[in-house]
Amino acid sequence: MTTPYEARKERKRGLMEQAENLQKVLDTLKFRLLVNQGEVKKATKRTEVENALLYELVLGQHLAHASMQAALTGHAQRSLNRLQPVQSVICLGTSLAERANTLMTLKDRQLDNAERYLAARSRALDLRSSYCHEERFDSCEDNYSVVRFETVPVRGANVKDVFEAMLGSVLNSEIFLSEIFGCVAVREDSDFETSEFAQLRLVTATSTGTTVESNTVVFSRFVDDGDDGKGSYGVLASDFVDVDALYPYRIGERVRRDGTTIVLVRELQPTSGKVPEVVVTRWTQLKLHRSTAIVSHNPDTELKESAICYGDTAKTFIQQQLVNATTTDDFP
Structure with missing residues (x-):
């Protein structure tokens, strides 16, 4: 025989499953609405632009680092005949x-x-x-x-x-x-x-x-x-x-x-x-x-x-x- 507590617990579990299923249906409907309104395409374009800007930023940092290394290397090459650290x-x-x-x-x-x-x-x-x-x-x-x-x-x-x-x-x-x-x-x-x-x-x-x-x-x-x-x-x-x-x-x-x-x-x-x-x-x-x-x-x-x-x-x-x-x- 099922106790009142067990019955309430089983009913709660069933309601939670229904809520999850309804949330999935709602998310699907929202996505379809965004597609119909063209918002998905806009969001994708925005992400592509953000990724391109981020790539340019990272590339710029690499190029700046390379320029610094080139300056240091060029100085080292030109200074080979000068006194080096602790050289006398x-x-x-x-x-x-x-x-x-x-x-x-x-x-x-x-x-x-x-x-x-x-x-x-x-x-x-x-x-x-x-x-x-x-x-x-x-x-x-x-x-x-x-x-x-x-x-x-x-x-x-x-x-x-x-x-x-x-x-x-x-x-x-x-x-x-x-x-x-x-x-x-x-x-x-x-x-x-x-x-x-x-x-x-x-x-x-x-x-x-x-x-x-x-x-x-x-x-x-x-x-x-x-x-x-x-x-x-x-x-x-x-x-x-x-x-x-x-x-x-x-x-x-x-x-x-x-x-x-x-x-x-x-x-x-x-x-x-x-x-x-x-x-x-x-x-x-x-x-x-x-x-x-x-x-x-x-x-x-x-x-x-x-x-x-x-x-x-x-x-x-x-x-x-x-x-x-x-x-x-x-x-x-």
Whole structure:
């Protein structure tokens, strides 16, 4: 026997179904009326116009962005022979004491400028995600240049280990280049390799048959839990020697390769209970000089086999030193 409550419930359900059906019929009648009055066509046209305007707006934003990129790229191409970030004109004489004083004078300025530039360059980026931007140029002097900026997060390692791995790859680049590419890379004797700075004179016989030489000074600094709230971080700056009275460039026998690289290694504060991450930020410019005496057969290959900071060359060796580290992407 059906109770009064069940009867009312069943009647309510039936009325709701009728209401839904009536609403569908009403919507159909409204649509037919709009069709008869031509309103559907008008609404469609209005939507088409709105979509066209929206498309033009989005396209205009893309074109404005492309124009900005073109302006920046054009400026970069025209400025290849000007001083780049943290690049200095380095001239070393014959006196060992004078050479050491010149480099000591440069150290703090180079490292401070490197830290400031990389902080500014990466300010708007999500440092927990990998990012890389690379440009390649042939200058009006027919020199070949590669400019690269990147940020790479690293998990599972501390700041000091990552920084020492990065510094070690630079200071021992002749070993790494020979191992990974099978080329003959030789580090010629230099006068300095201290905790303050190092001079690296490298000669590489590449697989293309070209001999590439470079003369680079490297400055580094590691700050352990600084008082400025930054925590522990390391900064590295390397720059090429413009003129060396003791070891002049042998432009009639070798291809000259200039390189300027700055690196900042710092710890990111953990969020939402996640483990701390270390982020490596790097900017580098490499330039291969072309001359009538020495013909460059393949500038990309010659840069790759003569510079540890070219592309991802150092990645393999740094990962070997950070066995327990897990990277979110290719390490620099």
